[in-house]
Amino acid sequence: MQHAVELEELGAEIVDASSFLERAEAELSLRIIGQRDVIRRIFIAMLVNGHILLEGVPGLAKTLIISTAAAAMNLKFQRIQFTPDMLPADLVGTMIYNPKDMEFYPRKGPVFANIILADEINRSPAKVQSALLEAMQERQVTIGSQTFPLQEPFMVLATQNPIEHEGTYLLPEAQVDRFMMKVIVDYPSYDEELEIMIRSATTATRAPVKAVVQPEDIFRARALIDRIYVDQRVQHYIVDLVVATRNPGLYGMTELQAMIEYGASPRASIFLLLAAKAHAFLHHRPYITPEDVKAIAYDTLRHRIRPGYEAEADNMKSDDIIRQILQNVQVP
Amino acid sequence: MNARFERLAAGLFFLLLLAVQVAPLKADGASQPVVTVTVTPDSVLVGDRIHCTINLRHPASETVTVENTPPALAGAFELISKKQLSSAPRAGSRKESFEFEYAVFGAGQQPLPPFTVTHCDGAGTITKKVTYSPSSSVFVRALTDSTMHELRPIKPPLKPSIPLLLIMPVILGALGTAGVVLLLLFLVKRFVRKSAEDVDSGQVAQRKLRKLGSSLSAGMPPHECYEELSNIMRTFLETHYRISALEAVTQEIERDLKKLGVAGFESIMNLLKQADLVKFADSRPDAEESRQSLHKASEVIKSTRKSTRNSNPPE
Numbered sequence: 001m002q003h004a005v006e007l008e009e010l011g012a013e014i015v016d017a018s019s020f021l022e023r024a025e026a027e028l029s030l031r032i033i034g035q036r037d038v039i040r041r042i043f044i045a046m047l048v049n050g051h052i053l054l055e056g057v058p059g060l061a062k063t064l065i066i067s068t069a070a071a072a073m074n075l076k077f078q079r080i081q082f083t084p085d086m087l088p089a090d091l092v093g094t095m096i097y098n099p100k101d102m103e104f105y106p107r108k109g110p111v112f113a114n115i116i117l118a119d120e121i122n123r124s125p126a127k128v129q130s131a132l133l134e135a136m137q138e139r140q141v142t143i144g145s146q147t148f149p150l151q152e153p154f155m156v157l158a159t160q161n162p163i164e165h166e167g168t169y170l171l172p173e174a175q176v177d178r179f180m181m182k183v184i185v186d187y188p189s190y191d192e193e194l195e196i197m198i199r200s201a202t203t204a205t206r207a208p209v210k211a212v213v214q215p216e217d218i219f220r221a222r223a224l225i226d227r228i229y230v231d232q233r234v235q236h237y238i239v240d241l242v243v244a245t246r247n248p249g250l251y252g253m254t255e256l257q258a259m260i261e262y263g264a265s266p267r268a269s270i271f272l273l274l275a276a277k278a279h280a281f282l283h284h285r286p287y288i289t290p291e292d293v294k295a296i297a298y299d300t301l302r303h304r305i306r307p308g309y310e311a312e313a314d315n316m317k318s319d320d321i322i323r324q325i326l327q328n329v330q331v332p
Numbered sequence: 333m334n335a336r337f338e339r340l341a342a343g344l345f346f347l348l349l350l351a352v353q354v355a356p357l358k359a360d361g362a363s364q365p366v367v368t369v370t371v372t373p374d375s376v377l378v379g380d381r382i383h384c385t386i387n388l389r390h391p392a393s394e395t396v397t398v399e400n401t402p403p404a405l406a407g408a409f410e411l412i413s414k415k416q417l418s419s420a421p422r423a424g425s426r427k428e429s430f431e432f433e434y435a436v437f438g439a440g441q442q443p444l445p446p447f448t449v450t451h452c453d454g455a456g457t458i459t460k461k462v463t464y465s466p467s468s469s470v471f472v473r474a475l476t477d478s479t480m481h482e483l484r485p486i487k488p489p490l491k492p493s494i495p496l497l498l499i500m501p502v503i504l505g506a507l508g509t510a511g512v513v514l515l516l517l518f519l520v521k522r523f524v525r526k527s528a529e530d531v532d533s534g535q536v537a538q539r540k541l542r543k544l545g546s547s548l549s550a551g552m553p554p555h556e557c558y559e560e561l562s563n564i565m566r567t568f569l570e571t572h573y574r575i576s577a578l579e580a581v582t583q584e585i586e587r588d589l590k591k592l593g594v595a596g597f598e599s600i601m602n603l604l605k606q607a608d609l610v611k612f613a614d615s616r617p618d619a620e621e622s623r624q625s626l627h628k629a630s631e632v633i634k635s636t637r638k639s640t641r642n643s644n645p646p647e
Binding site: 007229231233234285286287288289290291294326327328329330331332 | 576578579580581582583584608611612613614
């Protein structure tokens, strides 16, 4: 069987270019036990210029995963703890007056880094959230009258605590939609927890994380991901899935119609395709299959579907809706 | 002559004067008052109330009253209230209106109770008493059952034209027959479906593969052939193993078949993966490769059906 020549060449290039991910994973596994899916999602978002909303109870090594990933990829990492008294200037920076030459100079804020951990983003007021989300979208920040582009690669990982909502400012749907994925960080398994305990219960200083990946590797990977082959059948499958979140009745899921208040936006189709491409890249493939789409469907769609009152009455979450959609939309 | 004429004229004048004085009394029935009785409504539910108005026209020189009817004579009527209105429509006469409110009981046509009119002179002495029996009546509809729990029209019990003892066996027999027929239909349907699934899924797949082979020979592009081949295999797997193969990706089918321990698992997966390459990776198989794949698919289906027949049917 013959492949198109271009695809064969691309396949070989991808195998070569994606090897850095194994190196990074190996380095991360020295520090992080379990959470493999979260790590892979971070790679996926990094490879296609996306941002991630992480949700999980405290103590699940969210910060450790991100800081270690940044160090392994030789990227500048900044952790910003969002608080109710925070101002946009605390994030993006401000103009500082220099009395010597009697001029204002811009002082860049913590947003000027490659990987930003916006810890508990829902604790700060809307204007601070907006400032960060604008930086995410525009990839540039304006301080005073000067505009500064943000460094590439630039990725924001925002965390939300799902069990504490008092004194928080929930992210509006329009802003949540800007995150490529919403990843649920779950508890480790029994064996993983045992290993975490044994490895972490020490007073010894940890060995520094080695930078096994360079930003150039990421840029090269991005260029290859853009060339990944997407068949029309898969394109239609992605659109079918997204349309099914808005109008499940069209796909024979009439009972689901009342369960959904609103479905995924067109941004979901774009991010589904991008994330599926990155997923195929992680698996060293020059083409995407419906398996790639299904693999990232939950993370890409869960924050874009709002279950209706009936769904809430039935204790049905957006993940349950996505499961039904994936089970009912015919695969090409 | 003149004196006679004068006496005659005086006599005539006196008679005329007398006639003028007496005429209204005669016309109003000075000796006998005019009595009219009206009742509204004339048809009520049991316990409802009616208004009975007795109008009496009598000379102004006397007073008239209508006495309450004793309960023994009132029958189905129970007095609730009584009102009296007086008026003087003409000089020398009076009109009395007695309005009785009754609650009505009993059932059927109920004649109004009799009433007694008492006449008194100017000094208050009873001059006469007259008892009237009105011709009006009221129709009373009974609406309670014997238990008084539910208000509803009492209907006479329906007598079945055919005795119940004769009907019941017929009804039971009909129900029994319907039950047996439904059970038979269910069993037949289940048997037909089961045999259709066991026999036809493989046969249908083989028939489709043969048709696809002919289309390929007739010039069908090989990559289209693989797409059809993938659909045939997935439909076969879905009906034969009862897994949702049409909505599942190849990896999910692989996982399900592994769980079921399907014979020829590797061959099935090879075929599906080959088809995936054509569908999603722009692979270009030639006609010979396509023919070989069709042959392999046919062999896989045959062997799967054989192994299923030898072992227990899949659940």
